[in-house]
Amino acid sequence: xxxxxxxxxxxxxxxxxxxxxxxxxxxxxxxxxxxxxxxxxxxxxxxxxxxxxxxxxxxxxxxxxxxxxxxxxxxxxxxxxxxxxxxxxxxxxxxxxxxxxxxxxxxxxxxxxxxxxxxxxxxxxxxxxxxxxxxxxxxxxxxxxxxxxxxxxxxxxxxxxxxxxxxxxxxxxxxxxxxxxxxxxxxxxxxxxxxxxxxxxxxxxxxxxxxxxxxxxxxxxxxxxxxxxxxxxxxxxxxxxxxxxxxxxxxxxx
Amino acid sequence: xxxxxxxxxxxxxxxxxxxxxxxxxxxxxxxxxxxxxxxxxxxxxxxxxxxxxxxxxxxxxxxxxxxxxxxxxxxxxxxxxxxxxxxxxxxxxxxxxxxxxxxxxxxxxxxxxxxxxxxxxxxxxxxxxxxxxxxxxxxxxxxxxxxxxxxxxxxxxxxxxxxxxxxxxxxxxxxxxxxxxxxxxxxxxxxxxxxxxxxxxxxxxxxxxxxxxxxxxxxxxxxxxxxxxxxxxxxxxxxxxxxxxxxxxxxxxxxxxxxxxxxxxxxxxxxxxxxxxxxxxxxxxxxxxx
Numbered sequence: 083x084x085x086x087x088x089x090x091x092x093x094x095x096x097x098x099x100x101x102x103x104x105x106x107x108x109x110x111x112x113x114x115x116x117x118x119x120x121x122x123x124x125x126x127x128x129x130x131x132x133x134x135x136x137x138x139x140x141x142x143x144x145x146x147x148x149x150x151x152x153x154x155x156x157x158x159x160x161x162x163x164x165x166x167x168x169x170x171x172x173x174x175x176x177x178x179x180x181x182x183x184x185x186x187x188x189x190x191x192x193x194x195x196x197x198x199x200x201x202x203x204x205x206x207x208x209x210x211x212x213x214x215x216x217x218x219x220x221x222x223x224x225x226x227x228x229x230x231x232x233x234x235x236x237x238x239x240x241x242x243x244x245x246x247x248x249x250x251x252x253x254x255x256x257x258x259x260x261x262x263x264x265x266x267x268x269x270x271x272x273x274x275x276x277x278x279x280x281x282x283x284x285x286x287x288x289x290x291x292x293x294x295x296x297x298x299x300x301x302x303x304x305x306x307x308x309x310x311x312x313x314x315x316x317x318x319x320x321x322x323x324x325x326x327x328x329x330x331x332x333x334x335x336x
Numbered sequence: 337x338x339x340x341x342x343x344x345x346x347x348x349x350x351x352x353x354x355x356x357x358x359x360x361x362x363x364x365x366x367x368x369x370x371x372x373x374x375x376x377x378x379x380x381x382x383x384x385x386x387x388x389x390x391x392x393x394x395x396x397x398x399x400x401x402x403x404x405x406x407x408x409x410x411x412x413x414x415x416x417x418x419x420x421x422x423x424x425x426x427x428x429x430x431x432x433x434x435x436x437x438x439x440x441x442x443x444x445x446x447x448x449x450x451x452x453x454x455x456x457x458x459x460x461x462x463x464x465x466x467x468x469x470x471x472x473x474x475x476x477x478x479x480x481x482x483x484x485x486x487x488x489x490x491x492x493x494x495x496x497x498x499x500x501x502x503x504x505x506x507x508x509x510x511x512x513x514x515x516x517x518x519x520x521x522x523x524x525x526x527x528x529x530x531x532x533x534x535x536x537x538x539x540x541x542x543x544x545x546x547x548x549x550x551x552x553x554x555x556x557x558x559x560x561x562x563x564x565x566x567x568x569x570x571x572x573x574x575x576x577x578x579x580x581x582x583x584x585x586x587x588x589x590x591x592x593x594x595x596x597x598x599x600x601x602x603x604x605x606x607x608x609x610x611x612x613x614x615x616x617x618x619x620x621x622x623x624x625x626x
Contacts, residue, residue, distance in 0.1 A: 232452065232454060232456050233456065233458065235426055235456075236456050236458070238426060238444050239424065239426070239444050239449070239450055240444075240446070240469065240470050240472060240473060240521075241444060241445070241446060241473045242472065242473070246472060246473075250458075250469060250472070251458070254458065254460040254461075255460070257460065331501075332459050332460050332461075332501045332502075332503065333459070333460070
């Protein structure tokens, strides 16, 4: 416990040093103070945004968008990955196109998506869902395909049918892979959500707030947004680690 | 080589005889009924490797009486594990016939259980869930399933570890759990593919005794593949000695001693030397294909 506290304290050292460096630059000249907003200003605008509800409103919009894309992408990714893993025909039909499309960076789709679906909520959700879909499908597929033959034989011995084999052997075997995919997907979803808000800049959201602040020369607000995005992403990562430990306890020690 | 061993003719028409001295069960698990006689006629099996036919088993004829404990020993590459997999129904391509109580074996079935060298418990399930999963395709009531699971956990002396995950069990415990999982279906025949091969010497001796106790309690047919001649002598009513390239039966040795046995018995020691001599006489081939 004690050593954990100490390592936490050490982990804080670098950010604190960076903050000092930042403050040092901001005090050098007026021009510097624009690019490196004084820490006190950032702190003040944080309370301002928190007080008037702007931060909560935009944060909530971004979180909701990320969660929606995450759910849709996860469901689709697991279904498609599992189908490719189990059904050979599906692997032959979908596999090549999946691996080809996966190579295209998400940003590459933006012009097409904007053209087809506009710059509204749907396009934003679609981008997040796509960002989540790829890792989920890939890891689910790997998890199903990597099942060890001895386990399949146990299923054969006990006369498992196809469905029983999926539920009792293939899927549990794939859970650790799916979880790894989900950890990646979570990070991608968060990045893609903010990215889509920056690119499409419609409706509320932390990305949109940043754009507005930038055009109003409110660098302090931009910084507040960046720090918030970082902290929330960090918390998500921490949370998924906890869930993994609880849910896949058998695997951690395996 | 002229052997002084008691040879039993390979008579496939041998009658189905249950052991008469059925021990009363201590764990509430019923002793097996008479069924569980296995007969194998003209069984051959070849693998095809790069268009070459590699014979693994050639013309195996065998008849195993219900309730007997049979051990199979032989050099590696003699196809003894393949034979067991064929009996289990895991491997379906063979010529000849394998019959359990007169019915031809074509696929796995709940009346044949198998324990492998690796325990093969699902790492994501607790001990009791692992054992319960074996009953998935039985239509017993939930209460009945629970009763059976706890009966068999008690039989292998793992009570108190129901909630443990496989990685929390020692090698010997995991193997006992695997035995319970194979037995919970109450199969007529239990196949054991070097089940104690990966365990340390002390655990192995302990589990040999346990296996014998379980067998004496249930009196089902058990067929065990092993490298360990002492193990075979301690447990087996008969020992099948196999020859390699291609795998075939060389000898069947009856061990006419009652159970449980004294490992130091002079009769066993005599048979032991003969079997070892015979196994050593089988030349190992440098480039054999597993």
